[in-house]
Amino acid sequence: MAATRAIAPKPDEKPDISDKSAEVAMRAPRRRPRAWRWADVGEFAGSAASALLLTWLIFDRFLPFRIQGVAFAVAWYALTLPIYWLVVRDGHGPVAARDRLASILITTGAALALSPIFLVVGYVTIRGLGVIDFGFLTETMELTGPLSEAGDGGLLHSLVGTLQQLGIATLIAVPLGVLTAVYLSEITGPLARPTRLVADAMTALPSIVAGLFVYSIVVIRTGWGFSGFAGSLALTILMLPTVTIAAEQVLRVVPGSLREAALALGSPYWRSVLLVVLPTARAGLATAVILGMARVVGETAPVLLTVGGTNILNVNPFSDYQDNIPLFVFNQIRSSKETFVERAWGGALLLLILVLVLFVLARLAGGAGPGGKSRRRRGAAK
Known part of the structure; x- marks a missing residue:
């Protein structure tokens, strides 16, 4: 095989400038418009400061009347955008200026959308922190009267009722929901379409309808009466469609090659699904x-x-009358006494913490892939 020889350029030929410029461009650090640097933060801070001074000058010197509050903040924001756009355009070009302006507008929209959530969580936390203590979690309202202080009594009876009712509802809804999801994703029989339609419709079912159904069938017709188990049945009706739809979507993500491999090894279909x-x-x-x-x-x-609802501790969910945290908050907030309202804020904060813990657990469980390994462990294994 003949060896290739490099052809030297002739003396009268000019060097290719485009190749050198391309090589220099490849060696130069790549500029990413989306990446914020400290210089970009300084440019935005300077633009915001300039817009603040300009807004103060307009509102304090030029306008014949004083305007403060929301109008001042809106005018400041409106003046910051064009000033910052001009600064970035002069230093980095029009493409980077448009990108920065779009980033600020999108960030502002996201902040406005999330602000009600942070306001609600912050307000509930501020109001509830003054009530929650060790006694609030270990005492009941059995010996608490209208003239008692906000620190007297607690919601131990409500916390126990919540955990029991939620546990019973989970024990009933999870097997039914998972079996229904397996039927919808693996079997796909003649009832698959109407079952999916009913499950989708039940996700938008008003919660009071489930309560009325259990009240009319269990509490009134059967003579069972008010109990924690009746509340668990109402919660099961609301929990079942959520578990069914979410489990079906998860089962559909499982690769079909795993099913084919199990069937190729001679395993029955039910065994491949189960194992x-x-x-x-x-x-x-x-x-x-x-x-x-x-x-x-x-x-x-x-x-x-x-x-x-009750003010005493009832650890038997099948006996008459039990309590839980949402019902505790509802009964406390109905009173005109300020101490009762403060206890309601404490119950609302405890309920908020409980929901937050459940969502954190869902996030941690959702970060695990096939085989139960999280993304962090899979990255460490690689």
Whole structure:
């Protein structure tokens, strides 16, 4: 095989400038418009300061009347955008200027959308922190009267009722929801379409309808009366469609090659589903279960019609009258006494913490892939 020889350029030929410029461009650090640097932060801070001074000058010197508050903030924001656009355009070009302006507008929209959530969480936290202590979690309202202080009594009876009712609802809804999801994703029989339609419709079911149904069938017709188990049945009706739909979507993500490999080894279809499909999707199924629990833990209307409510500790969910945290908050907030209202804020904060814990657990369970390994562990294994 003949060796190739480099052809030297002739003396009268000019060097190719385009190749040198391309080489220099490749060696130069790549500028990413989306990446914020300290210089970009300084440019934005300077633009915001200039806009603030200009807004103050307009509002304080030029206008014949004084305007403060929201109007001043809106004018400051409106002047910051063009000033910052001019600064970035002069230093980095029009492409980077448009990108920065779009980033600021999108960030502002996201902040406005999330601000009500942060305001609600912050306000509930501020109002509830002054009430929650060790006694609030270990005492009941049995010996608490209208003239008692806000620190007297607690919601131990409500916390026990919430955990029991949520546990019973989970024990009933999870097997039914997972079996229904397996039927919808693996069997796909003649009832698959109407079952999916009913499950989708039940996700938008008002919670008070579930409470009325259990109230009319269990509490009134059967003579069972108000109990924690009746409240668990109402919560099961609300939890079942959430678990079913989420579990079905998780099972559909499982690769079909795993099913084919199990069938090729001679395994029956039910055994491949039980020993291959479900273990592979166990992290997603755990997420579906926790999301279903978080969906119903704060419901008030169903338990208001089925549980009854009480101020004493009742650890038997099948006996008459029990309490839970949403019902505790509802009963406390109805009073005109300020001490009762403060206890309601404490119960609302505890319920908020419980829901937050459930969503964190769902996030941790959802971060695990096939085989139960999280993304961090899979990255460490690589």
